[in-house]
Amino acid sequence: MSSPSRVDLLLDLADDELILGWRNSEWTGIAPFLEEDVAFSSIAQNEIGHARALYELAARELGTDADAVAFDRPVAEYRSAPLVELRRLEWARTIARHWLYETADAVRLEVLKASDDAELAGIAAKIDREEVYHRIHAEMWIDRLLGSDEGRPRLDAALDELWPYALGVLDDELRPELVTRVEAKLGRSLPDVDPVPRGKHETELADLLEEMTSVRRSAPAGARW
Amino acid sequence: METMDARTEDRTESFLAHVQSGGLVETGDWMPDEYRKRLTKFIEMHANSELMGVLPERDWILRAPTLQRKLALTAKIQDEVGHAQLLYRVVEDLGKPREVCLDDLIAGKSKFHNVFHYPTRTWGDVGVIAWLVDAAAIISQKALLKCSYAPYARIMRKICWEESFHILHGRDVILTLVTGTDAQRELVQEALDRWWAPLMMFHGNPIPAEDDPMVRWRIKSQPNEEARQQFLEGYVPQVWELGLTLPDPKLRRGDDGVWAYTEPDWNELMAVVSGHGPASQERLAFRRLSRTEVDWVARTVLAEAA
Numbered sequence: 382m383s384s385p386s387r388v389d390l391l392l393d394l395a396d397d398e399l400i401l402g403w404r405n406s407e408w409t410g411i412a413p414f415l416e417e418d419v420a421f422s423s424i425a426q427n428e429i430g431h432a433r434a435l436y437e438l439a440a441r442e443l444g445t446d447a448d449a450v451a452f453d454r455p456v457a458e459y460r461s462a463p464l465v466e467l468r469r470l471e472w473a474r475t476i477a478r479h480w481l482y483e484t485a486d487a488v489r490l491e492v493l494k495a496s497d498d499a500e501l502a503g504i505a506a507k508i509d510r511e512e513v514y515h516r517i518h519a520e521m522w523i524d525r526l527l528g529s530d531e532g533r534p535r536l537d538a539a540l541d542e543l544w545p546y547a548l549g550v551l552d553d554e555l556r557p558e559l560v561t562r563v564e565a566k567l568g569r570s571l572p573d574v575d576p577v578p579r580g581k582h583e584t585e586l587a588d589l590l591e592e593m594t595s596v597r598r599s600a601p602a603g604a605r606w
Numbered sequence: 607m608e609t610m611d612a613r614t615e616d617r618t619e620s621f622l623a624h625v626q627s628g629g630l631v632e633t634g635d636w637m638p639d640e641y642r643k644r645l646t647k648f649i650e651m652h653a654n655s656e657l658m659g660v661l662p663e664r665d666w667i668l669r670a671p672t673l674q675r676k677l678a679l680t681a682k683i684q685d686e687v688g689h690a691q692l693l694y695r696v697v698e699d700l701g702k703p704r705e706v707c708l709d710d711l712i713a714g715k716s717k718f719h720n721v722f723h724y725p726t727r728t729w730g731d732v733g734v735i736a737w738l739v740d741a742a743a744i745i746s747q748k749a750l751l752k753c754s755y756a757p758y759a760r761i762m763r764k765i766c767w768e769e770s771f772h773i774l775h776g777r778d779v780i781l782t783l784v785t786g787t788d789a790q791r792e793l794v795q796e797a798l799d800r801w802w803a804p805l806m807m808f809h810g811n812p813i814p815a816e817d818d819p820m821v822r823w824r825i826k827s828q829p830n831e832e833a834r835q836q837f838l839e840g841y842v843p844q845v846w847e848l849g850l851t852l853p854d855p856k857l858r859r860g861d862d863g864v865w866a867y868t869e870p871d872w873n874e875l876m877a878v879v880s881g882h883g884p885a886s887q888e889r890l891a892f893r894r895l896s897r898t899e900v901d902w903v904a905r906t907v908l909a910e911a912a
Binding site: 403406409410411412413414415416418419422423425426429430432433436447448451452471472525526528529531532535589592593594595596597599600601604605606 | 657660661664667668669670671672673674675676677680681683684687688690691694704729782783785786787789790892893896897899900902903904905906907909910
């Protein structure tokens with residue numbers, strides 16, 4: 382019998398990946414370049430794949446299936462961080478979110494990879510093998526925007542705006558590591574602000590879930606799709 | 607001047623003889639202006655269609671009812687963007703840069719396939735598009751494997767390979783729905799009723815091969831009607847086998863194996879592909895808006911590349 386906190390931990394990650402997976406695929410067909418369209422779509426597929434693997438583990442403990450965990454809970458039970466819930470952002474903010482999330486996720490995955498729970502450590506390692514490429518992609522864009530007269534102010538404003546949300550991805554004890562990594566890369570300090578914590582949902586999440594489950598809810602529970 | 611013209615004429619004649627006897631053309635080879643123009647326009651329309659084909663499906667990534675369907679649909683749409691990328695590269699090699707193609711597309715100066723001018727209303731549409739629209743497309747694309755322009759034919763091999771998976775995905779969505787609840791089954795029937803007319807127009811009006819300059823240059827090798835007959839022969843029996851109906855009382859297979867059908871409204875096809883379809887303007891407006899939004903990103907990256 383596992384403690385409920387293990388399920389909560391799985392759902393923190395899974396909900397983040399599912400919701401961000403969708404937010405990233407909002408660029409499908411309309412990214413600034415076809416190459417970026419393909420890249421964000423790959424990243425979205427990885428994230429939804431990670432979510433599925435995590436939901437499967439959670440579902441086993443909850444005695445249900447991954448789709449039911451992913452789609453059939455009330456909004457209030459979603460554990461995603463508000464950072465991933467924000468509706469499709471314009472490009473500078475998309476890149477800021479992408480990089481802040483991937484950096485925070487790396488901090489979190491390093492801890493999980495060292496977990497005594499072999500199953501959790503294993504899935505974290507598997508996820509991290511793909512996240513490496515997301516981080517490379519995000520950093521490439523950070524460098525590109527920082528190196529551009531037009532991109533830099535846009536990115537800086539986006540980072541400052543999203544910073545409280547980024548802090549909210551992690552628990553208290555992991556936040557200092559995120560601050561260190563982000564400030565080292567940017568070569569500047571970020572505003573000293575209160576995090577927007579996990580569980581405090583943006584209204585975007587309710588709208589998102591309403592639409593996300595609209596087809597699924599149109600047939601009685603248990604229908605195959 | 608006269609000698610130049612005579613020389614060009616000779617070259618054109620031997621080029622025509624070359625392609626008509628199965629010869630291939632590579633990017634750096636000399637080609638008549640008319641060939642280059644027709645080829646460019648044709649491949650550009652193909653690229654535009656792959657790109658515009660993303661729009662009717664993209665909203666359904668969010669609404670896909672299971673994690674597996676969400677992954678499959680995202681991957682399918684990504685394939686299409688990838689196809690557009692490859693095809694615009696071929697067009698670029700023929701002399702028209704990608705950015706110009708995209709400008710022409712949003713300005714309504716170039717065309718895209720008729721089926722992408724219609725709205726997607728239900729999850730049933732997602733299945734019908736992936737199964738039958740992609741099935742219709744793969745028939746044309748398989749014929750293009752024999753295109754005289756070798757770089758295009760080579761890309762078509764990859765595209766056909768990927769499209770065949772889309773059809774399997776689409777068929778699986780359809781099979782799951784028709785074996786589900788009555789309402790799920792009705793989703794398929796209702797979508798099929800709406801999509802049948804656009805599907806029948808998909809391969810174009812029946813131009814005799816001898817009158818089709820695209821066939822003369824062996825850019826295309828399959829007459830339109832032959833493609834449509836192949837589609838009907840391959841898919842109508844499958845649709846009927848699932849207990850679904852098609853909204854054409856004249857549709858039947860003759861003893862000679864030729865399918866009879868109600869003549870599609872070719873004027874509607876012309877109107878639709880020239881930007882007067884039910885969703886044409888909305889889709890172009892969406893693409894214009896999103897292009898304006900990310901304009902500064904292109905400036906930034908292009909400045910860096912310069």
